[in-house]
Amino acid sequence: MSFPDRQTVLDFLKENPDATSKADIARGLKVKGQERAVLRDVLKQLEEEGKLERTGKRSFAQADRPPPSGLVEFTRLTKEGDLVGQCVGDSGLFGPELIYGGPSGKSRGRAPGKGDRAVCKIVGREDGEWRAYVITLLEKRLSDRIVGLYEHAPRGGRVIPASRKERRELLIQEGDRKGAKDGDLVVAEPKPQGRRQLGPPLGVVKEVIGHITDARSASLIAIYAHDIPVDFPEAALVEAREKEPADAPRTDLRNTPLITIDPHDARDHDDAVWAEQTEDGGWKVIVAIADVAAYVTEGSALDKEAEKRGNSTYFPDRVVPMLPFELSADACSLRENEDRPCMAVEMIFSADGHKKRHRFLRATMRSAAKLSYEEAQAAIDGKPGGKAEELLETVLKPLWGAYAAVSKARDIRSPLDLDMPERRIMFTPEGELDGIVTKVRLDAHRLIEEFMIQANVAAAETLEQKNSPVMYRVHDTPSDAKVAAFAEFLQTLDMKWNIGERPQTHKFNKLLAEIRGGDYEGMISQMVLRTQAQAIYSEENLGHFGLNLAKYAHFTSPIRRYADLIVHRALIRAHDFGPDGLSERGAARLEEVAEHISMTERRSMAAERDATDRYLAIFLSDRVGAEFDGRITGVTPAGLFVALAGSGADGFVPISSISEDYWIHDEAAVAVYARGSGKTFSIGQIVRVRLREVTPLQGGLLLEMLSEPLPAPPGRQAARQAITRERGGPRSRSGGGGGGGPPRRGKPKFDKRTLPKKGKPKRR
Incomplete structure (x- = not known):
């Protein structure tokens, strides 16, 4: 029998009720290496059987046994008048019902009622009942704040919420408007009202953030509504202005004509590429990435702020960066003809595009050119000009040759082929909306994308080979429930899908190819997309279903993603590239950080979507x-x-x-x-x-x-x-x-x- 087994896990949880997370269980049972996968399967089986309940993304509790203390929500009154509740976890209520047993110690306020939440001590009795004794009763209150439009009236005004999900308006008394004028966009908070319950709730304007007539107000609303951090702490700005890169031995790549290929209006350039054909007909490719870890050291003010933000947030009219512009658009940007520290991976591919080997370097590079996607593509298509013309034979054609080879292996791998159109909102120089265009996908885009994917795979492979902690980018296999729903949907169209087999990308691709151009193309493409899981960060490897890759880690954008910065630090530590590698404390926090940056990514996506919706409505x-x-x-x-x-x-x-x-x-x-x-x-x-x-x-x-x-x-x-x-x-x-x-x-x-x-x- 493999270790850990089901009974061992259940016995451990019974003896250690405070051990709720998977990490706690793994540490307590001294689970390492491949045993972690066994533990994951055991926890999943116990959850499916109802012996465990999920209390958070990676935390569990015995279904019939609550923790010794925790947050409790009181949900109902019994016929006998007892107040009953359940423990609260990240995924909702869990565990057996708890009967309110009174205060824990001396009473300091009102008793809880239905709908209240409280921090409670939880005690089991011999008759099998569980009692919840209130330590701290949490006050009922309205949600923290509203972002909305201030509308002035003779004796104050009101705030109309910007969110369609928010059903309340706040009345603002004259003394609480903080200078807000008609048409201002404001952040407002509910005002304590005592026993006043009639009419709309009162509020207080906390900040005026703009005006509804500002053409760029949509992004402002999204930034404040989703709590996207904007201003950097002074300590982080000082570090960004003054920090020198870590002193570390570096390989000299300045004579290798690496080039950056980015959108025409890009302000930062964090990746560069170069290729040449090898004697056996294969290809050598170098992907070089800005060495952000050399400037953003673990535990620094910059590092704390970068972790807090998790990622940059991209709105149609602006970027809220993860790092100050002094780094993202200057010191860590791979500018043309300027020396820059970098982390690079050299990959050797066979003529048919399969990677034979790779190695990582900590290096110094000098970009030979800054090209846009359109410039690079035009040169390849026979319309060269400027720098692209100078580098056509020596740099661009070898890059396209290597891409053609790698594309063959990609086609065999068969990643999920869902090419959904992207649109871009255009602005005039004065900031007014100017139009909406569909982004054109060029081979230049696909080339950079595929080389970045290969570099990310190499990072995950190397860290695994060196037994290093890894911050994986994972995209789980579609769940059985989603696949069953997809199969049922296809059945309504008289089409079949075998739900007994493990989902595979090539089967989705085959279906998409069969219906392309037909009446069902749109609906089936939408449903394939809905069937997919959400990609997240994890210290545990679940593979990347969409890319059809067994291991994958983000390495190529440390300027805008904290996950990539962690991967860089892990590579530095694994190769002994310098003193600024991943620390033991950093390695121990991977699970915690993975959850946080997965959340910040979702937050940014929601904010970006909201801003785009508003700009489209204005348009x-x-x-x-x-x-x-x-x-x-x-x-x-x-x-x-x-x-x-x-x-x-x-x-x-x-x-x-x-x-x-x-x-x-x-x-x-x-x-x-x-x-x-x-x-x-x-x-x-x-x-x-x-x-x-x-x-x-x-x-x-x-x-x-x-x-x-x-x-x-x-x-x-x-x-x-x-x-x-x-x-x-x-x-x-x-x-x-x-x-x-x-x-x-x-x-x-x-x-x-x-x-x-x-x-x-x-x-x-």
């Missing part, structure tokens, strides 16, 4: 009444989400506005259909819509459906009759479930005062 604010083609990207009982062609903006069609039919939600088919006729709107369907309302403050678009639904799909009638029977026949259009109209929160509020008053966008 379309003078197009109310216009008609657009679009694609259905989401289906809910409340209505349909439609992405507009051209701009990619997402709008909402309330189900109650489509027609007088009773519309029923077919969850398996990701569709709604009319009871009786069976006519259908499905995910991926191309439709024609009219723009009815725009709310730039919230980034909301309300659409009207103009297209007729499609005929009922063949073979779906029996399943839909079963859905109708299960729901008890016809439903009112205004009712709940699958047949009713949308909750009013699904419709953005339209208020002309939230529209920009000047600087309407130009349109191309």
